[in-house]
Amino acid sequence: MRDKRMTAADVVAELSDGMTVGIGGWGSRRKPMALVRAILDSPVRDLTIVSYGGPDVGLLCAAGKVRRLVFGFVSLDSIPYDPWFQRVRQQGGIEVREFDEGMFYSGLLAASHRLPFLPIRAGLGSDVLRVNPDLKTVRSPYDDEELVAMPALSLDVALIHLNRADRHGNGQYLGPDPYFDDLFCMAAKRRFLSCERIVDTSELDGPPQSLLTNRMMVDGVVETPNGAHFTSCVPDYGRDEAFQRHYAKSASDEDLWPSFVDQFLSRGETGYQLAVQGMS
């Protein structure tokens, strides 16, 4: 079987300007932050980001990587708003496609099933249809009910982070929620999984239903210990709330931000993890 191990830099080398990149996790939970940080270090730009947004969105906005965001919300969970996302939105700095979060799920599901759309009630009557004028409704062929035709959210690349994986791409989540990471993979042409630890297939123990991705859904596996930091990756670690507060405070003040970048984001993933250790 194929050995799909690679580095975060290898993953980013597969990205090109203008690509549509889906990012797994949810809010400030189990985000593939090491892969996101690797994008910050790269020259790639003009990305369309598709995300149940958390600090992944904020950091990519801060680095000017985002041309367009497809989202249902952006939140740090314990802190309601991401300051960088707010700033670029309020400056009109990015295009957005904003959906109800259930519509977002339908869009991922449609893409992963290779369907052009899936019908859903969510969105009817709301301004989702006004702010996305290209969205269409369909009539049920059975009873004529009008439903929103949520278009497939097809991705060039999916980036997800799990607790464990083997070198072939069989991935395992050990926390309570799979989020939508398997669907992100199935909606994408190229699929990259980062994980806390790469183990032998025989060491992927735990309930079999925790095996969220199988190897046909994954093209590359990256071992990135603490790679979801500062978002949560339970049970390996919870959200680093103190660090998240520091991020939010720095992101709220354009005078403070350069020192955050200097301290944490200017010396690669190793430098980041050392600086985080030094802080605690």
Added chain:
Amino acid sequence: MSRIDVCVAACADLFLGSGEILASPMGLIPQLGAKLARLTNEPDLLLSDGEAYLLGENGIEGWLPYRKVFDVVAHGRRHVVMGANQLDRFGNQNISCIGDHDKPTRQLLGFRGAPGNTVNHRTSYWVPKHSKRVFVPRVDVVSGVGHDRGFHHVYRVVTNLCVLDFDTPDGSMRLVSTHPGVTVEEVLDNTGFPLDIGEAGRTREPTPRELELIDKLDPDHARD
């Protein structure tokens, strides 16, 4: 007894008669209300821990990750209590952004699940600070859908001043009751549109047993 305990009891009353459905209260006061309801009138309510589990009286009784929450939303056996940055007289709610959607003056959370919630199941709102900033003639972005747009699931609004519903011929907002110590004028002065005050009464005070339970649920008084 404090005003906030009245609000908790009013949130508990949102679930009267709900039976065996998922209560999804957003924010501390609605959460305390839903828990209080289950300990008193509505023992069959299902409650999430806010993460991926359903919590019964003796710990975890079910698994409800986000994906399955969307299934329950579509299935309809749910009553959500959401917040609102803006709310109009027909119950249209905004949590997306203030101003023009292309370049907002203030970006908020986003649509979240508001459009889906309001077309699928009963929805109520909790407004901790009743003001003209929240109760506006017209919301900037319709996230949660109100009664004038063809949907009829918005049930009630509980604020720090009063309880409101939409039980009027045209589905517009009506004052149900003011909390003890609050006048009708105070509510009208802080509402940015005309309000049907009909025969508004007084919001009930929590019973001694309810007050005891609220204290047990929130011993550190995070609610104050």
